[in-house]
Amino acid sequence: xxxxxxxxxxxxxxxxxxxxxxxxxxxxxxxxxxxxxxxxxxxxxxxxxxxxxxxxxxxxxxxxxxxxxxxxxxxxxxxxxxxxxxxxxxxxxxxxxxxxxxxxxxxxxxxxxxxxxxxxxxxxxxxxxxxxxxxxxxxxxxxxxxxxxxxxxxxxxxxxxxxxxxxxxxxxxxxxxxxxxxxxxxxxxxxxxxxxxxxxxxxxxxxxxxxxxxxxxxxxxxxxxxxxxxxxxxxxxxxxxxxxxxxxxxxxxxxxxxxxxxxxxxxxxxxxxxxxxxxxxxxxxxxxxxxxxxxxxxxxxxxxxxxxxxxxxxxxxxxxxxxxxxxxxxxxxxxxxxxxxxxxxxxxxxxxxxxxxxxxxxxxxxxxxxxxxxxxxxxxxxxxxxxx
Amino acid sequence: xxxxxxxxxxxxxxxxxxxxxxxxxxxxxxxxxxxxxxxxxxxxxxxxxxxxxxxxxxxxxxxxxxxxxxxxxxxxxxxxxxxxxxxxxxxx
Numbered sequence: 001x002x003x004x005x006x007x008x009x010x011x012x013x014x015x016x017x018x019x020x021x022x023x024x025x026x027x028x029x030x031x032x033x034x035x036x037x038x039x040x041x042x043x044x045x046x047x048x049x050x051x052x053x054x055x056x057x058x059x060x061x062x063x064x065x066x067x068x069x070x071x072x073x074x075x076x077x078x079x080x081x082x083x084x085x086x087x088x089x090x091x092x093x094x095x096x097x098x099x100x101x102x103x104x105x106x107x108x109x110x111x112x113x114x115x116x117x118x119x120x121x122x123x124x125x126x127x128x129x130x131x132x133x134x135x136x137x138x139x140x141x142x143x144x145x146x147x148x149x150x151x152x153x154x155x156x157x158x159x160x161x162x163x164x165x166x167x168x169x170x171x172x173x174x175x176x177x178x179x180x181x182x183x184x185x186x187x188x189x190x191x192x193x194x195x196x197x198x199x200x201x202x203x204x205x206x207x208x209x210x211x212x213x214x215x216x217x218x219x220x221x222x223x224x225x226x227x228x229x230x231x232x233x234x235x236x237x238x239x240x241x242x243x244x245x246x247x248x249x250x251x252x253x254x255x256x257x258x259x260x261x262x263x264x265x266x267x268x269x270x271x272x273x274x275x276x277x278x279x280x281x282x283x284x285x286x287x288x289x290x291x292x293x294x295x296x297x298x299x300x301x302x303x304x305x306x307x308x309x310x311x312x313x314x315x316x317x318x319x320x321x322x323x324x325x326x327x328x329x330x331x332x333x334x335x336x337x338x339x340x341x342x343x344x345x346x347x348x349x350x351x352x353x354x355x356x357x358x359x360x361x362x363x364x365x366x367x368x369x370x371x372x373x374x375x376x377x378x379x380x381x382x383x384x385x386x387x388x
Numbered sequence: 389x390x391x392x393x394x395x396x397x398x399x400x401x402x403x404x405x406x407x408x409x410x411x412x413x414x415x416x417x418x419x420x421x422x423x424x425x426x427x428x429x430x431x432x433x434x435x436x437x438x439x440x441x442x443x444x445x446x447x448x449x450x451x452x453x454x455x456x457x458x459x460x461x462x463x464x465x466x467x468x469x470x471x472x473x474x475x476x477x478x479x480x
Contacts, residue, residue, distance in 0.1 A: 326436055
């Protein structure tokens with residue numbers, strides 16, 4: 001059975017052209033890391049930083065610290081802010097556990113007061129509640145650019161303007177958007193942006209990073225070897241070295257650089273294609289009797305290619321099992337590591353089935369997925385007679 | 389159907405108990421029909437690969453696909469040991 005891959009919000013597949021070759025080439029060659037051996041080969045991280053700075057439209061590639069992905073970046077940013085003295089964080093119920101858990105750990109340890117702002121039934125952030133939370137002393141605002149459940153793109157510019165006006169530090173979780181939707185931190189007022197390489201950028205798993213604007217001097221959370229400045233007793237203060245302790249994932253970053261080069265040349269066509277396929281999916285699902293779509297109030301795809309739904313009579317995890325094993329549609333079900341949002345959009349306690357497309361999917365993939373969902377929504381068990 | 393192994397499957401929910409049971413042979417239609425001894429069988433023959441769901445002892449569910457040599461077992465919150473024993477007796 002041919003498998004149709006609709007789980008790109010978890011991890012992209014296929015990877016961008018050139019990624020596999022770049023990773024393989026890096027693994028086949030002798031390891032060469034800046035400052036760590038006698039060779040003086042180019043560091044793929046420098047390519048990544050330059051290309052990411054272009055994508056983020058910032059003139060400071062050195063302010064982009066690379067690491068294992070958005071979770072590491074978000075932990076670095078949140079724990080770093082706590083070290084800076086932030087004592088009240090404001091976030092939203094739309095967030096992923098990679099935001100909620102580090103904040104809650106700090107709260108549990110008594111190091112931080114946490115306010116989680118509620119959502120409207122369509123999954124949008126309640127702006128009045130957000131403003132009240134900031135007025136209550138919020139010093140750090142953490143917001144995702146797009147929900148990994150509904151695919152809804154939040155108006156981060158408005159949220160961060162409110163935060164900046166009140167003197168709060170702003171952190172954007174761009175896990176679902178960098179590469180898919182314009183992310184311009186200077187325009188949006190995002191002082192920090194956490195991102196991953198393996199989703200819309202279509203690079204390898206285990207790559208990502210954190211952009212930190214020059215007006216935030218984020219302290220290191222992880223310290224250790226940097227390959228250079230080894231005589232210093234403490235972590236060097238320069239960016240990005242300050243936030244990049246340990247041996248880098250050079251094969252991964254070689255792959256990420258290849259992905260970023262591909263994105264630079266193809267971003268317009270890739271994103272138009274993802275948006276078109278995503279809209280086809282949203283509208284198709286909404287037209288199926290017995291299917292409830294959690295689309296964040298957007299009948300057309302906002303650019304993320306992500307949509308959640310539920311099928312009457314089927315638990316989400318069971319529906320995903322059947323879609324995969326009986327129809328060859330690979331997707332994801334459950335809470336999607338974002339447990340709070342389901343209480344607000346009406347998908348608690350079991351969550352949703354989620355489809356997420358990339359520009360490599362086809363119209364035939366979408367029709368096959370819709371046809372499978374139609375079959376599940378219409379199915380009635382045959383019972384004893386048919387089994388006999 | 390003879391049970392040859394099982395693994396715990398992690399999912400999103402604390403306290404849920406999902407296993408994958410492995411059998412020595414693939415599920416055939418007769419094997420699926422035999423599940424009726426354990427509870428209410430629901431069978432979906434019109435999918436590209438037929439699917440079955442058994443609502444079994446204590447509300448446990450068995451979910452599987454004809455032609456596969458494994459199935460998913462979702463245990464109820466209460467009386468799990470008894471349910472496991474009942475299921476595994478069936479698959480001796």
